[in-house]
Amino acid sequence: MSEVVLRMEKISKEFPGVKALDQVDLNVYESKVMALLGENGAGKSTLMKILSGVYQKTEGELYLLGERLEVTGPKDAMEKGIAIIHQELNLVEELSIGENIFMGRAPKKLGRIDWHTLYSEAEVLLKKLNLDLNPKTLVKGLSIGHKQMVEIAKALSFDARIIIMDEPTDALTDTETESLFKVIRELRDQGKSIVYISHRLPEIFEICDDITVLRDGQFIGEASVASINEDKLIEMMVGRKLEEQYPYLKQDSSETIFEIKQLENAFVRDITFELRKGEILGVAGLMGAGRTELAKSIYGAIRNTSAEMYLEGESLNIKSEADALREGIAYVSEDRKKDGLVLGMSVKNNMSLSSLKKYSRGIQVSKRAEKEMVEGYRDSMSIKTPSIDQKVKNLSGGNQQKVSIGKALSCEPKVLILDEPTRGVDVGAKKEIYELMNAFKEKGMAILMISSEIPEILGVCDRVMVMHEGRIAGILDRKDATQEKIMRLAIGV
Numbered sequence: 001m002s003e004v005v006l007r008m009e010k011i012s013k014e015f016p017g018v019k020a021l022d023q024v025d026l027n028v029y030e031s032k033v034m035a036l037l038g039e040n041g042a043g044k045s046t047l048m049k050i051l052s053g054v055y056q057k058t059e060g061e062l063y064l065l066g067e068r069l070e071v072t073g074p075k076d077a078m079e080k081g082i083a084i085i086h087q088e089l090n091l092v093e094e095l096s097i098g099e100n101i102f103m104g105r106a107p108k109k110l111g112r113i114d115w116h117t118l119y120s121e122a123e124v125l126l127k128k129l130n131l132d133l134n135p136k137t138l139v140k141g142l143s144i145g146h147k148q149m150v151e152i153a154k155a156l157s158f159d160a161r162i163i164i165m166d167e168p169t170d171a172l173t174d175t176e177t178e179s180l181f182k183v184i185r186e187l188r189d190q191g192k193s194i195v196y197i198s199h200r201l202p203e204i205f206e207i208c209d210d211i212t213v214l215r216d217g218q219f220i221g222e223a224s225v226a227s228i229n230e231d232k233l234i235e236m237m238v239g240r241k242l243e244e245q246y247p248y249l250k251q252d253s254s255e256t257i258f259e260i261k262q263l264e265n266a267f268v269r270d271i272t273f274e275l276r277k278g279e280i281l282g283v284a285g286l287m288g289a290g291r292t293e294l295a296k297s298i299y300g301a302i303r304n305t306s307a308e309m310y311l312e313g314e315s316l317n318i319k320s321e322a323d324a325l326r327e328g329i330a331y332v333s334e335d336r337k338k339d340g341l342v343l344g345m346s347v348k349n350n351m352s353l354s355s356l357k358k359y360s361r362g363i364q365v366s367k368r369a370e371k372e373m374v375e376g377y378r379d380s381m382s383i384k385t386p387s388i389d390q391k392v393k394n395l396s397g398g399n400q401q402k403v404s405i406g407k408a409l410s411c412e413p414k415v416l417i418l419d420e421p422t423r424g425v426d427v428g429a430k431k432e433i434y435e436l437m438n439a440f441k442e443k444g445m446a447i448l449m450i451s452s453e454i455p456e457i458l459g460v461c462d463r464v465m466v467m468h469e470g471r472i473a474g475i476l477d478r479k480d481a482t483q484e485k486i487m488r489l490a491i492g493v
Contacts, residue, residue, distance in 0.1 A: 002029040005193045006051075006069075006082075006162055011060035013046055018386075020046045023060075024219045026195075026212055028162060033184060033194040035204045035225070038214035038237055039426040041384065041396030044197050047214070048164050051195075052084040053077040083160035085151050085168055091139045098122035098135035101154045125153040130179040144171040144335070145287065152180065156187075163187065164195045169203060170424050173287040181207050199426050201230055213237055238428040245431065246459025249438035253279035253462055257446045258329075258415045260298065263307040267293035268470045271307075275415060275446040280437060282461030283450040285490050290470040291450045292334060295417045298448075299331040300324045311414060325354060330408035334420040334450070340404040343393035347385050348374045350392050350403055355410040377406040381436060398429025405436065416440060419450045434460050454483050468492045 006028040013021040021043045028034050036044050049055040051062070053071040062069040064080065071077045077084075091100050098119045099106075107117040122135035129149055139147060148171045155163055165184075169177045184194055184207055196208055204211060205225055213220040213236040220236050234245075253276035263271035268290045275281055283291050296302045298309070300318040309316040311327060318324050324331070333339035341350050351374045358369075374388050383402045385395055392403055401421065408416060418437075422430045437447060437460065451457050457464055464476045466489035473489040 002032050004028070005030045005065060007063040008047065008051065009061045009063065011047060011050060011062075012058045013043075013050060013055060014058045019217060021050075021058075021217045024214060024217070025222075026219075027210075027222065028193045028195055029210065030193055031188050031191050032209040033188060033196050033207055035208040035211040036195055036197045036214070037204070037211055037233070038220075039396075039398070039428045041216075041399070042214040042237075042426075043217040044214055045166060046217075048084060048166060048195065048197070051077070051162075052082055052164060078158055078160065081161035082164070083155040083158045083162070084164040084166065085155045086166055089144075089147050089151055091147055091150060093140035094138065096136050096138055097126070097133060097142075097150050097153075100139055100150055101125060101135075101157050103154075121157070122153070125156055128156065129153055129183055143287075145173055145176050148172055149176060149180075152183075156183070160192075162193045162195065164197075166197045167199070167424055168196075169198065169200065177203075199424065199430075201233065201427070204233070205230070215239055234427055237426070245427070246456065247431065247434050247438060248460055249441055251278040251441050251462070253277060257312055257444075259308075259310040261308040263294075263297060263304055263309075265293075265297055265302055265304045267302065268297060268467075270471055271297075273465060273472060273475065275448060276462075277446055278441045278444045279462040280441060280447045280449055280460055282457040282464045283448060283467060284452075284454065284457050284464055284486050285467035285473075287452070289467040289490065291467055292419055293470070294467065295331060295419050295448070295450060298324070299329060299417060301331075325411050325413075328412075328414040329417070330354070330411050330413035330415070331417040332404050332408050332419060332421060334423060336400055336404045340407070341392050341400060344391060346389045347378070347383070347392055347395070347403055348388040351377060351388075351406045351410055354407055355412075358410075373410060374406075377409060381406055382432060396429075398425045398432070401425055401429070401433065402436075405433070409440075413445070415446045415448065417448045417450075420452065421449065422451070422453070422456065430456075454486055457481075457486070458483065466490055 004027050008026040011021055011024045024043065024047055026047065038044050046055065050057045053073040053076050101122045102118050107114045119135045126133050126135060129152060131149055133146065139150065148168065152168060168180060172180065187194065198204060208225050210222065210224050212222045215237060255277040256274045257277040258275040261272050271294060285291050293302060297304055300320045300323050309318060316327050318327065337343060352370045378388060381402045384399050392400055422433055440447060449461065458481055462478050464481045464486060466473045466486055468490055473492065476485060
């Protein structure tokens with residue numbers, strides 16, 4: 001058995017009116033990767049914020065190498081060898097990669113910043129992650145995946161003994177994920193200890209040694225990865241067996257409701273397809289294939305050089321997002337925190353943001369009608385919130401995603417575009433979102449669902465449209481779709 005490097009014992013954390021953690025234990029072992037698992041809202045991030053000094057515990061003790069540990073703040077945690085890679089990116093867009101990595105602690109020479117050393121050390125870290133990036137490149141020009149890798153490089157630069165990774169692969173490609181796993185294995189071989197938070201269960205079995213499960217702010221158990229299977233792990237996380245991870249509802253979808261012909265712009269070319277009433281059409285492809293750009297082209301966020309669109313046989317002329325909403329097309333962004341929600345606003349204000357005109361007469365908003373609408377979606381979608389006046393930033397990831405979907409539904413769309421609807425969402429909340437999608441299908445809504453998870457695409461979709469380099473590489477019926485066929489089309493074979 002490896003030595004316990006860090007022990008968190010009987011940790012509790014209370015916020016006004018909420019007990020986020022209740023007597024939680026966590027062991028972190030030398031040269032091991034400990035997976036910290038649980039549904040959204042289980043308390044994982046709260047526990048890690050206590051360890052990294054962002055929050056102060058209400059009760060409990062921390063021990064580092066057997067000695068009592070007090071962490072007074074993030075800087076104190078780093079000085080004591082504890083680094084965290086947060087799920088939310090914490091980068092300054094207008095600064096370079098190197099400046100972001102060494103922010104606040106740039107190497108100096110004769111009282112001035114030693115730019116040569118800063119950029120050369122940043123380059124070493126980037127190469128360690130197999131990233132072919134110039135450290136002088138401004139962060140604002142990077143993809144989400146590359147920004148995530150810069151965050152990881154920043155954490156590695158501290159040479160910490162304990163590294164916390166909160167959903168590190170959420171925005172990474174398969175190649176970037178494999179590069180990260182290689183780095184994690186190297187760090188483990190160097191005697192580092194990793195706490196790894198992820199909702200992607202296959203990753204847990206590939207990279208982790210042990211697991212700790214939390215549920216509803218309480219410690220459920222610890223086990224070695226070798227001693228547990230996926231079904232048991234899911235049961236520990238959600239408190240019940242998930243008999244069917246991908247519930248599929250078969251609908252006789254023969255009526256075309258939405259049609260696109262010859263859509264082209266700077267990102268996509270020669271796009272022609274139809275969407276049927278009451279179906280889910282999955283959109284698969286590698287990162288950079290043009291999936292999100294296609295969604296934004298339909299929704300009016302990207303100007304098209306040519307396009308014919310028809311909804312229920314009527315020609316559409318969509319020049320903006322407002323046009324799309326007015327015509328009955330709604331879009332739920334892949335980045336709910338940046339593009340989908342206003343985190344500082346309430347559940348109510350977020351959900352009614354796109355449909356205020358429906359509840360307004362002149363400049364007056366009918367508060368009663370708005371409240372009834374929001375409460376109706378809250379109940380039908382099982383959004384867990386103390387109140388519709390609760391700020392969205394205080395909700396779990398799964399519930400934030402439901403609010404984002406509810407915001408789109410408030411416009412009563414006929415076509416719903418979902419871009420990575422279950423990204424950063426736990427297995428229990430994922431199933432709830434799939435069941436919501438099935439309920440939308442039953443009502444005749446047409447859904448275009450973009451996903452990077454092929455099992456998800458195969459599990460819930462009626463047809464699969466695969467994109468490659470901005471074009472449609474092929475469309476597969478559910479009965480014909482396999483992981484191999486999708487990947488062959490995605491890579492252009």
